[in-house]
Amino acid sequence: MDRKSAELKRKAVGIVGSGQFATALALRFLRAGYDVTIGSRRPEEAKIISVDGGESVFSDVRVTSVTDCVKAIDVVIVAIHAEHFKSTFPPEVASECAGRILVDVSNRNTRNGTQTSNARLLSTLVPEATIVKAYNTLSAYGVENDSAGGSRRVPVASDDARARAVVMEMTRDMGFDPYENGGLGSALAMEESVLVVFPEWKLPGAMAVLVVLFWVIFALSRFYFATPGIMRWDQLPLKIFNKVFGASTLTLLSLTYLPSTCAAFLQVVNGTKHKRFPGWLDAWLKARKQLGLIAFGLICVHACISTLILSPTYMSAWFEKSSVLIIVPANHTHDVPLNLGGVWMTWIGELSLLFGILAVALMTVLAVTSLPSVTSAMSWAEWRLVHSQLGYFMLTLAVTHVYVMGVPKWVKTGFPLVFFRVKFMSIVFPTLVIVLRLVLLLPCLSAYVDRIRLGWERKRVDTRMGVCEQSV
Numbered sequence: 356m357d358r359k360s361a362e363l364k365r366k367a368v369g370i371v372g373s374g375q376f377a378t379a380l381a382l383r384f385l386r387a388g389y390d391v392t393i394g395s396r397r398p399e400e401a402k403i404i405s406v407d408g409g410e411s412v413f414s415d416v417r418v419t420s421v422t423d424c425v426k427a428i429d430v431v432i433v434a435i436h437a438e439h440f441k442s443t444f445p446p447e448v449a450s451e452c453a454g455r456i457l458v459d460v461s462n463r464n465t466r467n468g469t470q471t472s473n474a475r476l477l478s479t480l481v482p483e484a485t486i487v488k489a490y491n492t493l494s495a496y497g498v499e500n501d502s503a504g505g506s507r508r509v510p511v512a513s514d515d516a517r518a519r520a521v522v523m524e525m526t527r528d529m530g531f532d533p534y535e536n537g538g539l540g541s542a543l544a545m546e547e548s549v550l551v552v553f554p555e556w557k558l559p560g561a562m563a564v565l566v567v568l569f570w571v572i573f574a575l576s577r578f579y580f581a582t583p584g585i586m587r588w589d590q591l592p593l594k595i596f597n598k599v600f601g602a603s604t605l606t607l608l609s610l611t612y613l614p615s616t617c618a619a620f621l622q623v624v625n626g627t628k629h630k631r632f633p634g635w636l637d638a639w640l641k642a643r644k645q646l647g648l649i650a651f652g653l654i655c656v657h658a659c660i661s662t663l664i665l666s667p668t669y670m671s672a673w674f675e676k677s678s679v680l681i682i683v684p685a686n687h688t689h690d691v692p693l694n695l696g697g698v699w700m701t702w703i704g705e706l707s708l709l710f711g712i713l714a715v716a717l718m719t720v721l722a723v724t725s726l727p728s729v730t731s732a733m734s735w736a737e738w739r740l741v742h743s744q745l746g747y748f749m750l751t752l753a754v755t756h757v758y759v760m761g762v763p764k765w766v767k768t769g770f771p772l773v774f775f776r777v778k779f780m781s782i783v784f785p786t787l788v789i790v791l792r793l794v795l796l797l798p799c800l801s802a803y804v805d806r807i808r809l810g811w812e813r814k815r816v817d818t819r820m821g822v823c824e825q826s827v
């Protein structure tokens with residue numbers, strides 16, 4: 356076979372099934388210049404598409420029986436539900452698939468705890484074909500419309516490296532971004548990946564809910580039970596909840612930065628970095644980005660509400676007291692014009708606001724630099740500088756924002772009543788996190804941590820147990 360005819364053969368693809376996904380893939384392959392053959396149970400009934408996307412005559416797609424499709428084409432995409440594998444590939448059809456590449460695109464509806472992937476099931480039914488798992492992470496809509504949501508990255512898995520390479524090239528031809536995803540053993544994880552949504556947000560989401568709930572309960576108890584009489588229910592939506600948002604932000608920011616400090620202390624205690632972190636710390640370290648982003652969302656809400664209620668009525672401590680003495684002459688009957696003028700902010704208000712605004716600005720920088728496109732444009736050293744040093748600086752600014760406005764009141768309140776104040780309690784945990792970080796910065800300790808991170812070990816440990824490469 357000369358090169359030209361080999362090339363022409365490579366540009367042909369078969370698709371078993373004529374449903375929604377099969378149609379979308381056929382259209383995409385047609386646009387990429389492929390000859391498309393659809394293998395259907397009832398070829399005469401199959402709805403056929405043309406390359407311009409409209410339904411039309413059989414001009415662009417060849418429709419045959421499943422047997423003829425697998426007989427004629429080297430690479431066949433199996434776009435049917437796994438429940439129909441058995442009826443579609445009985446032994447007589449399976450034998451015709453010998454030497455062919457079959458691409459399994461199927462997904463499951465539930466995580467039924469099975470240990471066998473659909474791809475493995477197909478490989479047992481069609482043992483003489485080479486099975487590749489791909490495209491199950493796409494959607495029919497996304498395949499048809501480039502503007503549709505969803506990742507353009509396509510994992511491709513197969514035990515046969517050549518088959519993987521063939522399918523990856525076809526994927527590129529369609530305009531997607533394929534990547535090697537190992538052997539067929541990965542198929543189970545690929546099928547499960549579409550059944551769970553935002554798995555990395557589960558733990559941080561749960562932590563955030565608990566934190567906000569804690570502050571809601573604390574704020575309500577403080578205003579309702581601890582100091583009855585000062586609570587006005589009509590100020591619950593903004594004044595009280597704004598305190599909850601502020602306190603929750605500080606707690607979540609602390610939870611974002613604490614695990615790296617814990618990891619550093621653990622490395623000091625272990626005297627090595629070659630020891631796995633316990634599971635809880637590992638999960639917590641992985642949740643940092645999401646925790647930080649949730650905190651960013653809450654600080655935006657806190658900043659909006661604070662701006663709206665910024666007035667001497669709501670924030671009396673931030674504004675100078677103004678009093679006017681009105682002497683009304685006896686028998687005075689007409690209006691007396693009063694020009695009360697503006698009320699100036701105190702230095703406490705101004706300074707506290709400044710620290711708050713700076714903290715929000717820095718948090719915005721941190722949130723932007725956590726976007727994948729921005730992260731990929733940064734070096735590791737730059738990323739570390741922003742998310743570690745700058746992050747702690749931002750936390751310190753946020754805490755100072757509360758200290759400046761709170762200290763005069765706390766001094767007046769005194770112990771133990773100060774423990775019932777939301778603002779006071781909100782900075783206890785962040786202060787502890789900052790102090791722990793400062794302890795790590797002590798020259799003797801930071802030099803020790805640096806040595807450990809360079810690979811030094813206090814005593815040799817069995818590194819074969821696994822190396823922890825988590826960035827801290």
Ligand SMILES: NC(=O)C1=CN([C@@H]2O[C@H](COP(=O)(O)OP(=O)(O)OC[C@H]3O[C@@H](n4cnc5c(N)ncnc54)[C@H](OP(=O)(O)O)[C@@H]3O)[C@@H](O)[C@H]2O)C=CC1
Binds near residue numbers: 376401461
């Ligand atoms: N739709 C999507 O967005 C995505 C789908 N997938 C996977 O692609 C596969 C096909 O999905 P989709 O196109 O949506 O499904 P459809 O129900 O639209 O199509 C399934 C096709 O399977 C064929 N088939 C074979 N045997 C049977 C049978 N016994 N009963 C009914 N149909 C049969 C039919 O074609 P014919 O009549 O020509 O034989 C039918 O058109 C599934 O495994 C799905 O998990 C993966 C990613 C995204």
Ligand SMILES: [Fe+3]
Binds near residue numbers: 601711
């Ligand atoms: Fe605030």
